[in-house]
Amino acid sequence: MRKTTLSRLKVLLIDEVDVFLSEKFYGGMYTPSVFLKDPKIKSLLDTIWHNRQLRTLNAVKETPAYKACKNRFSNWTFLLDEAVKGMVDALQSYQSSTYSVKNDRIVYIEGESLAENVVRGYDTVWAYYHEKQKGFISEKSLETNVGIIISCGTFSYAHMPKDFGYITGVSGTLRTLAEAEKNILHGVYGIVKSTFMPSVFGKSNRNYNPMNDVEAAEKSEYFTRIRGEIDTMCNAQRAILIFFDSEKSLLEFYNSDVLSSIKQSVQLITERVSAKERETYIKRAATDGKVTLLTRTFGRGTDFICRNQQVLANGGIHVLQTFFSKELSEQYQIMGRGARQGDRGSYRIILLENDLEWVLGGDWENEVKKKKGSTLYAALDEERRKLYEIKCAGKKYGIVQCEPAHNDSKGFLDGLIAGDIDIAKKFLLEQNRGPNIDSGISRTVLLMDATGSMSSLLSATKDTVCTMFERASAILREKKLPSDIFSMQFAVYRNYNSDEKKILEASAWETKGSSLRTFMNTIDSEGGWGHEAIEIGLQHAAKESDTAESISQVILIGDAGTNTRSEVASKRAEYGESYWKNSRFSKPTYYQDELQKLKDKNIPIHTFYLTESAKDDFQEIAKETHGRCEPLDIRSSAGVAALTNYVTEEVLRKAAGSQGDDAVKLYRAKYGKTSFTS
Known part of the structure; x- marks a missing residue:
């Protein structure tokens, strides 16, 4: 008689359904990684840090430090090679990622607090080296916090509950749910029965x-x-x-x-x-x-x-x-x-x-x-x-795009449990594939207004960024071009009533949408003061253009025009020039000056404005740099799709080089268009 094994169904208990459907859970991701440390890895990092001329994988492979690492990790050389690509690429631009030093650690701003347990790829590793060189990080901290980063998957919290046989719970906020949230409970998780019980204490x-x-x-x-x-x-x-x-x-x-x-x-x-x-x-x-x-x-x-x-x-x-x-x-x-x-x-x-x-x-x-x-x-x-209904629609859009990565990560986990090394190696290679440093990479800075009225934009960007990367890669493959020849950086600007750490926040340069999505999870909209500090965002882009890799283009999205020269002066006075003098923004700048720097390098700025009041300034910026300018209604469901299409089109136009316009035509034919103008 054949023996069968019965598996027990798991039960998920939920306390407060609105927390279950919140952005941190329903829209959140779990991205486990391994920080591989070894004296030979430290020696390799030292070599790359002190020899900036090592700009290709082959050049690094010739070093004794690489060869020692290769012998140490002989079965995982493919991961070592991908890590080296990431190291070399990040070394050119790590200072653009906004960080601070606290308690002998590199820390990042997340909302109102500083997070000490965050690693933003090799940007963080090189930040440790940089601050050690300046004397702000100890040798012990450096040795403790540098190594090879191995990503082990991307798991969606929204998809995890589907592994449970039953879902139940108690909540005091069921009646306050938006219609879109009720639809999620019914359609996504099959929660169709609810019971309302009156308070034992009677009427409030x-x-x-x-x-x-x-x-x-x-x-x-x-x-x-x-x-x-x-x-x-x-x-x-x-x-x-x-x-x-x-x-x-x-x-x-x-x-x-x-x-x-x-x-x-x-x-x-x-x-x-x-x-x-x-x-x-x-x-x-x-x-x-x-x-x-x-x-x-x-x-x-x-x-x-x-x-x-x-x-x-x-x-x-x-x-x-x-x-x-x-x-x-x-x-x-x-x-x-x-x-x-x-x-x-x-x-x-x-x-x-x-x-x-x-x-x-x-x-x-x-x-x-x-x-x-x-x-x-x-x-x-x-x-x-x-707004919340639109936000929920965008969240659903983002969660759908995360499902393939979630399922692949589950497959990797199953392979590990089963001891299938081939599945593990194949997955880890794809998960940790580094940038194409041996060829030219198209680099796009996405500049976004992050003041109070822009919460819908920030949420939509987070929810669509993975789709942007996936679609761009698919079109490049169809055009028989490398799918990894572009990278993006997200940078958000505010105004002079935000302190110097919050007036501009920037991500690392990324070749994967999931990493940028993680960065956007830390960004909140706040403040607002009439015309916004676009000059600070353009100044950041101009500095990025001064790096060895430079940048290919800038995409600017906002709902307010630029500060005038007199407004820059009066708004900086909110904190006082003595405050700004000791910050990253010690000298005042103006959007015309930063615009000219980008214009001189033939770097186009594509602008997308959310209100009529921003239209004139955004049209001028685009016209001056031969960029594209479009209105964008992000406070509508169609705006989420429009945002995805606008950004992906311009990424493709640059990444595909001479085939850029053809790549955009193919994209529009494959994914549709939302009343575009050329």
């Missing part, structure tokens, strides 16, 4: 009316309105929790003159507060007259239990939100920090008008005036809903 005793309890204030009044809310609650002997979008905005209020008279009695709860102190602060937050400032992170899952009968009798805990959530579910979670378990409580929202740029667009100043009053919340909520 929260005092909140969106028609009266949501207001937007000008910058000059914003902090004063928040302070007024504090005084009202303290006078009533109640407790108040005030949630801020970021630690930066929280500290701006905390250190303002408006709060100075009571600053010493105010407590802060941020990610920097230790777990032990946090527990004490949370208990203290529900006492009468207590003022607590918190970052948005603590608006979810933090229980502020009020046992003070005087506070409850006076109306309970008051929750004040000082920003407009991009997802309705987050707003409900923050609201739910008060009036818990049947207790009394209240909730209000006080918004800074400038911060509404992300939801109202570039013309936010006029739009917010129209919407002020009792209709403000309804109007903002409707615009948020539209």
Whole structure:
């Protein structure tokens, strides 16, 4: 009788469905890698670092250090060769990737914090060498943090749940899901049954009316309105929790003159507060007259239990939100920090008008005036809903494109488990294939405005970048050209109200879309100040053009025009010239000057503008450099496809050389077009 093995079905339990569908999970990737360290590898890196003339794989192969590595890893020479290509390529441009040095480590900005466990390919390796040479990194840190990087796959979190036989869970945010999210649950994961259970504490005793309890204030009044809310609650002997979008905005209020008279009695709860102190602060937050400032992170899952009968009798805990959530579910979670378990409580929202740029667009100043009053919340909520539906559509687009890589990575994992070395070697070769350094590579800088109104663009770029690479490679192969003869760098610019680390952030030069997608996961839209610092973005592109590899072209996407000379001067004064003098941007520059540098080198700038107010400047920049200029409506579902097509076409036009126009025609025939103009 044949023996059969029964495998048990796995069950996935979900706590809070909106977290399950969030961008970090549903749109996120897991990219495991191995950092191979060895004295012989260190010797090879030393050799390449000290001999910049070694610009080809064959040249490196002639060195004793390479030959020693080859003997040490004789069964994996193919991976060594691909690593060398990556090393040599990155050595020419590693300084363009934005990093800092902290605690003897190379660190990168991710949102509001510095990440110490991030490696951006060989850019990070050479950054260690560079800072060691300057005396800012120790020899011990260098030896610990350099080696050969071996990528072991790209796994999509969105596809992992499909490996489970059953999916179930509990959530307090099911009713707040957008229609697109409900469709994902039903169509992608087959979750078709839901049960709503009433609270055991009965009807909520929260005092909140969106028609009266949501207001937007000008910058000059914003902090004063928040302070007024504090005084009202303290006078009533109640407790108040005030949630801020970021630690930066929280500290701006905390250190303002408006709060100075009571600053010493105010407590802060941020990610920097230790777990032990946090527990004490949370208990203290529900006492009468207590003022607590918190970052948005603590608006979810933090229980502020009020046992003070005087506070409850006076109306309970008051929750004040000082920003407009991009997802309705987050707003409900923050609201739910008060009036818990049947207790009394209240909730209000006080918004800074400038911060509404992300939801109202570039013309936010006029739009917010129209919407002020009792209709403000309804109007903002409707615009948020539209944006989120579009974002979900783009997210779905991105997840579909990740499926082949996810399945290939699973196949590699199965091969490892089965001990099939041939499958493992074939996969690792493709996963770690280096740039084509022995031939000329077309290099494209994609410059993007990353201010408040541009969140849709940043999300769409992240969701489509893998498709851009895959389609461009496929067309090049059809034209019988190498598919690895192009690379891209993403760079985002903001304005002079961002500090020097955030006014410009740039990725490494990449030949794989997945690496750029990972970089975009760290970028958030923030700020906004009329005309934006395009001159800073063009300055970055001009510096890249001064490297040995130079650049082939620039693609510029934004929704605001360029700063004038007088605006550059007045905006730099926000921090003061003494601040900028000690930064990467010590000298002021202007878009005309940087444009001329690129023009002198015949580097075209293709521009895509999102608003009519940016049209004239973007047309001028494109015309001056013989680039292409198009409108782009990224706040529509068609805009996601248009973004993909515009960028991929221009990458192909350069990468295919004399066959560039034919490659674009083939692309349009194969993938369709969305009302293009030549």
